[in-house]
Amino acid sequence: xxxxxxxxxxxxxxxxxxxxxxxxxxxxxxxxxxxxxxxxxxxxxxxxxxxxxxxxxxxxxxxxxxxxxxxxxxxxxxxxxx
Numbered sequence: 545x546x547x548x549x550x551x552x553x554x555x556x557x558x559x560x561x562x563x564x565x566x567x568x569x570x571x572x573x574x575x576x577x578x579x580x581x582x583x584x585x586x587x588x589x590x591x592x593x594x595x596x597x598x599x600x601x602x603x604x605x606x607x608x609x610x611x612x613x614x615x616x617x618x619x620x621x622x623x624x625x626x
Contacts, residue, residue, distance in 0.1 A: 551579045556586045560593050 556579050562568045563576050580587050605613070 551575045553579075553583060553586050556580070556583070557589065560590060563590070564594060564597065 556563075556576055559568060559572065559576055563573065566573075568576065580590060608616070
């Protein structure tokens with residue numbers, strides 16, 4: 545198990561989806577929570593991701609144009625690939 549000091553901000557960013565979905569192992573989730581308790585930047589990031597998921601979760605995919613869908617997919621792929 546890692547300690548909160550071992551979890552970097554980059555690692556929190558990489559874990560955020562699983563964290564928000566409750567899919568992390570309990571010890572990893574606890575490490576994320578401990579990091580968030582001491583890192584305002586990551587706390588803000590997680591809150592923004594929560595808000596984004598809540599907002600986009602209400603957008604029916606069929607209401608997006610083909611161009612909008614392609615641009616979103618490209619943006620997500622670009623973010624994931626760094």
